Amino acid sequence: xxxxxxxxxNKVTEKGKYVELRCDPISGHTALYWYRQSLGQGPExxxxxxxxxxxxDSGLPNDRFxxxxxxxxxxxxxxxxxxxxxxxxxxCASSPLPxxxxxxxxxYFGPGTRLTVL
Amino acid sequence: DQQVKQxxxxxxxxxxxxxxxxxxxxxxxxxYFLWYKKYPAEGPTFLISISSIKDxxxxxxxxxxxNKSAKHLSLHxxxxxxxxxxxxxCAASARQTGANxxFFGTGTRLTVIx
Numbered sequence: 001x002x003x004x005x006x007x008x009x010n011k012v013t014e015k016g017k018y019v020e021l022r023c024d025p026i027s028g029h030t031a032l033y034w035y036r037q038s039l040g041q042g043p044e045x046x047x048x049x050x051x052x053x054x055x056x057d058s059g060l061p062n063d064r065f066x067x068x069x070x071x072x073x074x075x076x077x078x079x080x081x082x083x084x085x086x087x088x089x090x091x092c093a094s095s096p097l098p099x100x101x102x103x104x105x106x107x108y109f110g111p112g113t114r115l116t117v118l
Numbered sequence: 119d120q121q122v123k124q125x126x127x128x129x130x131x132x133x134x135x136x137x138x139x140x141x142x143x144x145x146x147x148x149x150y151f152l153w154y155k156k157y158p159a160e161g162p163t164f165l166i167s168i169s170s171i172k173d174x175x176x177x178x179x180x181x182x183x184x185n186k187s188a189k190h191l192s193l194h195x196x197x198x199x200x201x202x203x204x205x206x207x208c209a210a211s212a213r214q215t216g217a218n219x220x221f222f223g224t225g226t227r228l229t230v231i232x
Contacts, residue, residue: 004161031218042122042207042222043162056219091161095218106152107220109161 002026004110006092012116013082021077021113025094032075033107034067035091043091049075082117089114121145122210124223132231137195139226141208144189148210152220153182153193156205165206166193198230 005024013019025032030051035043045059049069057067064082069075079086093107123142131137139153149170154162168175168182168191175182181194195202205227209220 033219035220035222040224042124042209042224043220045219045221048218056217059219093161106164106167108164109154111159111161 004092004094004108006090006110006113008113009111010114010116012118014118015082015084017082017117019079019082019115021079021090021115023075023077023092023094023110025073025075025092026108029094029096029108030072031095031107032069033093033095034075034077035093035109037089037091037112039088046077079115082115084117087115087117120224121148122208122221122223124206124208124226126226127224128227128229130229130231131198133200134197137193137198137202137228137230139193139195139206139208139228141191141193141223142189143191143210143221145210145212145221146189147212147215148221150211150213151182151184151191152209152211153180154207154209154222155202156207156225162207195228198228200230200232203228203230 007022032049034046037043047067048056052072064080067077089112091112093109095107121144152167153165155165156162166177166180166182168184173184184191205225207225208223
């Protein structure tokens, strides 16, 4: 079956521009996560959706970052007024509906979008 | 503040021998641990996990050991194969708090020499 897909695979933009990154989760997965991976680091959590709502956005670095998931499937990560420090690989992951008690199902990752801000 | 640490950035092992990748964590609320494998230009691929109620989980050539008192876990791969060459990330979550996000280490690059 199809895995998590992300588009574009690469995005080059200029400082100050606006960008949108798209994630298509695995069909039927209700949980969706965004992570950011900088060079030489592990992925860092940004935001988690359960269905259409952002259940945890504590990882978003500042108010230039915003994400939506209007129909509970595809999600878009939006970055305003991009800065050179935003350059990283942005990873999306999805998982089935978590079981009760805060149980975490395995997260399946997409290939990522490499964002370069010049 | 790195809550999950992988102190060895790289490891080289001969084909057929055992590979041991180590991971330490600082947050005592972590109760679920995972290992992911990552090839260049691909996203991390889930490998194996372990709950804090266990101290060992095995899946084929891969075994994860958890030492809660030391806040340490390790991944054993035996026998190692050239196709295992990749970057391995340790990750942890605190399910008991209701959180679902993962905290990752910085990764260990494993090279299996034919």
